Amino acid sequence: AQKITQTQPGMFVQEKEAVTLDCTYDTSDQSYGLFWYKQPSSGEMIFLIYQGSYDEQNATEGRYSLNFQKARKSANLVISASQLGDSAMYFCAINSGGSNYKLTFGKGTLLTVNP
Amino acid sequence: GAVVSQHPSRVICKSGTSVKIECRSLDFQATTMFWYRQFPKKSLMLMATSNEGSKATYEQGVEKDKFLINHASLTLSTLTVTSAHPEDSSFYICSASGGPAYNEQFFGPGTRLTVL
Numbered sequence: 001a002q003k004i005t006q007t008q009p010g011m012f013v014q015e016k017e018a019v020t021l022d023c024t025y026d027t028s029d030q031s032y033g034l035f036w037y038k039q040p041s042s043g044e045m046i047f048l049i050y051q052g053s054y055d056e057q058n059a060t061e062g063r064y065s066l067n068f069q070k071a072r073k074s075a076n077l078v079i080s081a082s083q084l085g086d087s088a089m090y091f092c093a094i095n096s097g098g099s100n101y102k103l104t105f106g107k108g109t110l111l112t113v114n115p
Numbered sequence: 116g117a118v119v120s121q122h123p124s125r126v127i128c129k130s131g132t133s134v135k136i137e138c139r140s141l142d143f144q145a146t147t148m149f150w151y152r153q154f155p156k157k158s159l160m161l162m163a164t165s166n167e168g169s170k171a172t173y174e175q176g177v178e179k180d181k182f183l184i185n186h187a188s189l190t191l192s193t194l195t196v197t198s199a200h201p202e203d204s205s206f207y208i209c210s211a212s213g214g215p216a217y218n219e220q221f222f223g224p225g226t227r228l229t230v231l
Contacts, residue, residue, distance in 0.1 A: 037222075043206055045159075045222035091158065095220075101212060102149065103220055105158045 002027045002094050004106035012112050013082045020067070021077040021109045023092035029053075032096035034075040035103065036066065040088040048090075051075055079111075087113045117143050119211050121223035128199055129231055136194045136226045138209030144189035145211035149220060150182075153206040165192050189213075199230045 003026040013019035025034065036048040051059045051066045059066040067076040079086055092106045118141040128134050138148055147166050151159040163179075165171040165186035173179045181203075183195040192211075196203050206227050210220040 033219075035219075043153075043208075043225040043227070045208060045210075045225075047219070047221075050219065100164065101147070101220075102161055102164060103159075103210075104161075107158045 002029075002032075002096065002099055002104045004092050004094055004104055006092055006106035006109050008109045009107070010110045010112070012114060013079075015084060015113055015115050016081055018078060018080045019082055019111065021079070021090050021092075021111065023075045023077065023106060025073050025075060025092070025094050027094060027096060027098075029096040029098040032094055032098075034066070034068070035093045035095070036064070036075075036077045037091045037093065038086075038088045039091060039108075045091075049077065082113045084113050084115060087111060117211070117221040119145075119209065119221045119223040121209055121226050123226060124224060125227045125229075127229045127231065130200050131198055134196045134199055134228060136196075136207055136209075136228075138192045138194070138211065138223050140190045140211040140213075140221070143211075143221075144213055145192070146189065146213035147211070148186055148192040149210045149212075150184060150192075150194050151208045151210070153208060153225075155206075159208060162194075196228065199228070201230045204228055204230045 005024045032053045034051045038046040049061045049064045063080045065078045089108045091108045093103045095101045095103045122137045150162045163171045163173045171184035186192040208225040210222045
C-alpha cells in the first residue's frame with residue numbers, strides 16, 4: 001500500500017514570497033511517480049509538477065519546483081514569488097506500476113496568499 | 116495537452132432517482148479511467164478504476180451496485196449513481212490515463228451532485 005502524508009492543513013504566505021508545502025510518502029515500489037496538484041475553489045484538479053523516482057534532478061515547472069529527497073522519502077513543493085491566484089488547496093500524490101497507476105492522495109494543504 | 120470533460124458539471128436530483136455522469140477524453144484514447152469522490156474540505160477518494168471493454172475494479176467499501184461504471188469506448192466512461200440519497204451528495208471527479216505520459220492522469224472538471 002502507498003501512503004502520502006501532508007502535515008500542514010493550512011499555510012499562509014505573503015504575496016511575492018516563496019513557500020514550501022511538505023509531502024512525505026511511503027511505498028514499497030522501486031519505481032514510482034510523485035505528483036502535485038492544485039485545486040482552486042472551482043474544484044478542478046490542476047496538474048503542477050511531476051517527479052519520477054529515478055529522476056536525478058529535481059523537477060521544475062516555472063514558479064514550481066519539487067525538492068525531492070529520496071532517502072527521506074519527501075517531495076516538497078516550492079512555490080516561488082507567490083501570487084494571489086496561488087491561493088488554493090494543494091495535493092501531493094503518488095502512483096506506481098505496482099498499484100496499477102492508481103493515484104494515492106494526501107489530505108492536502110490549504111494555501112492562502114496574503115496581499 | 117490532454118483534455119478531459121465531464122457532464123454535467125452540476126446536478127440536483129430528488130432522492131430515489133438515478134444520475135448518470137459522463138467522462139470523456141477529448142483528444143486522446145483513455146485506456147484507463149478513474150472515478151473519485153471528494154467530500155468538502157477532504158481529499159480525493161478513489162472509487163473505482165475502469166478499463167475500456169472490461170468490468171470496473173472497485174475500491175474496498177464502494178458499493179458496485181450503487182455506483183455503476185461503464186467504459187464502453189476509449190473516450191467515454193460513465194458513472195451512474197443509482198437510487199441516489201442525500202448521503203451520496205458529493206463532488207465526483209474522473210480522470211483518464213493513456214495520454215502523452217503513460218502514468219499521468221488527466222482530470223475532468225468534476226460534477227457536483229446534490230440529492231434532495
